[in-house]
Amino acid sequence: MAYSDLIDDLLKRNPRAAAKLITKVENDFEAAEQIINKIFKYTGNAYILGITGAPGCGKSTLISTLTKLFVDNGKKVGILAVDPTSPLTGGALLGDRIRMKENFSFKDVFIRSMANRGQLGGLARATEDAIKILDAYGCDIIIVETVGVGQSEVDIFKSAQTVAVLLVAGLGDDIQAIKAGIMEITDIFVVNKMDIPGADKKVAEIQQMLELNLNYKYESNNDNEDFTNKYKWAPEIVKVNSKTGENFDIFLDLIHKHQKFIQKKEIFANYQINRIRNETFQILKHKITKKVEGLLRSNSEIDKYIKLVMDKSMDPYSMANLIIKLLGIE
Numbered sequence: 001m002a003y004s005d006l007i008d009d010l011l012k013r014n015p016r017a018a019a020k021l022i023t024k025v026e027n028d029f030e031a032a033e034q035i036i037n038k039i040f041k042y043t044g045n046a047y048i049l050g051i052t053g054a055p056g057c058g059k060s061t062l063i064s065t066l067t068k069l070f071v072d073n074g075k076k077v078g079i080l081a082v083d084p085t086s087p088l089t090g091g092a093l094l095g096d097r098i099r100m101k102e103n104f105s106f107k108d109v110f111i112r113s114m115a116n117r118g119q120l121g122g123l124a125r126a127t128e129d130a131i132k133i134l135d136a137y138g139c140d141i142i143i144v145e146t147v148g149v150g151q152s153e154v155d156i157f158k159s160a161q162t163v164a165v166l167l168v169a170g171l172g173d174d175i176q177a178i179k180a181g182i183m184e185i186t187d188i189f190v191v192n193k194m195d196i197p198g199a200d201k202k203v204a205e206i207q208q209m210l211e212l213n214l215n216y217k218y219e220s221n222n223d224n225e226d227f228t229n230k231y232k233w234a235p236e237i238v239k240v241n242s243k244t245g246e247n248f249d250i251f252l253d254l255i256h257k258h259q260k261f262i263q264k265k266e267i268f269a270n271y272q273i274n275r276i277r278n279e280t281f282q283i284l285k286h287k288i289t290k291k292v293e294g295l296l297r298s299n300s301e302i303d304k305y306i307k308l309v310m311d312k313s314m315d316p317y318s319m320a321n322l323i324i325k326l327l328g329i330e
């Protein structure tokens with residue numbers, strides 16, 4: 001059966017199999033469909049942590065320090081870098097890789113960048129599949145690093161159980177630079193580089209922003225008022241030095257606190273529902289787009305509509321409505 005050898009190896013915790021399967025789901029939508037179909041039942045054990053922030057704010061350094069703490073606690077960690085500023089050939093990621101390689105063994109830490117190439121069916125879909133592969137591979141914790149500026153990154157973070165945003169004093173507009181959708185789903189604000197002046201001012205700025213904008217995670221995406229009042233997470237703020245590890249004990253406590261919060265039955269169900277809705281949406285976007293493209297390219301009915309639009313007997317919106325009828329998804 002296709003991919004069954006690779007999947008067997010994946011379940012035996014072979015990192016090469018994990019790497020190969022991630023490449024497959026990135027580049028081949030049909031392969032992704034078959035692979036996820038086989039491994040889905042082995043997923044659901046990993047804790048998924050999203051880390052975002054502007055380039056240079058210290059995400060990779062923070063992840064490296066955090067990973068060391070997790071590994072010291074006997075955890076197996078997977079890291080997915082979804083960062084267009086770090087292409088495979090670029091200096092930044094290469095630097096990350098060398099740092100990571102020096103610090104960790106392949107047995108404990110799997111690091112991978114989601115490349116810009118490929119990603120048939122979207123970055124969010126490919127990343128969600130890569131998360132599942134690392135979950136089945138046996139990672140206890142999967143850390144996803146992004147720069148937080150695109151819609152696909154907001155979508156990616158719908159898979160994360162805990163989302164941390166990094167900000168740095170002196171970077172000025174970094175709060176604005178990160179997409180608003182991500183700020184709304186942020187659980188922990190981390191002011192990194194606490195060793196440089198202005199860190200406390202940054203903490204105060206975030207506090208102020210939170211007081212002005214009480215659009216918290218479980219309020220914004222739930223219509224059930226009882227639910228949201230009962231289970232509200234007020235975002236936490238911590239300042240750290242990722243180079244020295246200062247305050248990482250506090251940061252880890254906050255991560256564990258949020259982990260406990262989200263694992264409450266009702267909240268976890270809510271997280272799962274949102275995640276399933278989002279991932280299915282990513283898959284459907286690709287499938288329906290492909291169908292529509294095929295239809296528009298060659299279909300006698302469509303050719304008739306095109307002539308009608310050319311004659312001005314029909315407008316493009318009416319044509320689109322007829323196509324939706326043709327697809328049977330009205």
Ligand SMILES: Nc1nc2c(ncn2[C@@H]2O[C@H](COP(=O)(O)OP(=O)(O)O)[C@@H](O)[C@H]2O)c(=O)[nH]1
Nearest residue numbers: 055056057058059060061192193194241242243
């Ligand atoms: N002073 C100081 N520098 C830091 C700290 N964290 C990271 N850096 C430095 O900031 C630069 C960018 O870090 P990097 O992790 O590559 O940022 P990324 O682009 O967000 O992944 C590097 O030179 C790091 O050494 C910190 O807590 N304090």
Ligand SMILES: [Mg+2]
Nearest residue numbers: 059060086092
């Ligand atoms: Mg980085």
